[in-house]
Structures are given as structure tokens and as C-alpha cells.
Amino acid sequence: xxxxxxxxxxxxxxxxxxxxxxxxxxxxxxxxxxxxxxxxxxxxxxxxxxxxxxxxxxxxxxxxxxxxxxxxxxxxxxxxxxxxxxxxx
Numbered sequence: 534x535x536x537x538x539x540x541x542x543x544x545x546x547x548x549x550x551x552x553x554x555x556x557x558x559x560x561x562x563x564x565x566x567x568x569x570x571x572x573x574x575x576x577x578x579x580x581x582x583x584x585x586x587x588x589x590x591x592x593x594x595x596x597x598x599x600x601x602x603x604x605x606x607x608x609x610x611x612x613x614x615x616x617x618x619x620x621x622x
Contacts, residue, residue, distance in 0.1 A: 542594035
């Protein structure tokens with residue numbers, strides 16, 4: 534694989550993922566998810582499917598990008614679950 538395209542891919546994936554980092558920080562500061570719950574469910578399902586495809590294609594840029602996002606999605610669902618649990622108690 535051409536090194537230029539590999540580097541470009543990692544930079545592009547980093548920039549794309551940065552939007553979720555910004556959202557994650559906003560949610561952590563608010564101590565709650567600032568996106569609708571369905572957004573996170575769709576993100577998790579989409580990520581798992583795209584990760585499977587990236588693994589099949591053996592694309593390291595795609596694999597890293599999809600794997601990292603999964604952590605943020607699960608964390609936001611946890612924040613939503615915790616907030617619901619606290620309002621019920």
C-alpha cells in the first residue's frame with residue numbers, strides 16, 4: 534500500500550473521529566449523554582458491521598477508526614443508563 538495514502542487515511546480517520554471526542558468531552562462535562570439514545574444504538578451496530586468489513590478488507594486505518602469509536606458509544610449508553618437509574622431511585 535502506498536505510504537502517502539496510508540498516512541492520509543490515518544489523518545482523515547483522526548479528524549473524523551475527533552468529532553466524537555468533542556461530543557464525548559461534552560457528555561463527560563455534563564455528566565450525561567448529550568445525544569439521543571438511539572444515536573448510540575445505531576452507532577454501535579453500524580460500527581460493529583463496519584469493523585467486520587474492515588477486518589475482512591484488512592484495512593488498518595478503518596479497523597483503528599471503528600474500534601476507537603466503539604468505546605465512546607458504549608460509554609455514552611452507560612451514562613444514559615446511569616441517569617435513568619438515578620431518576621427512578
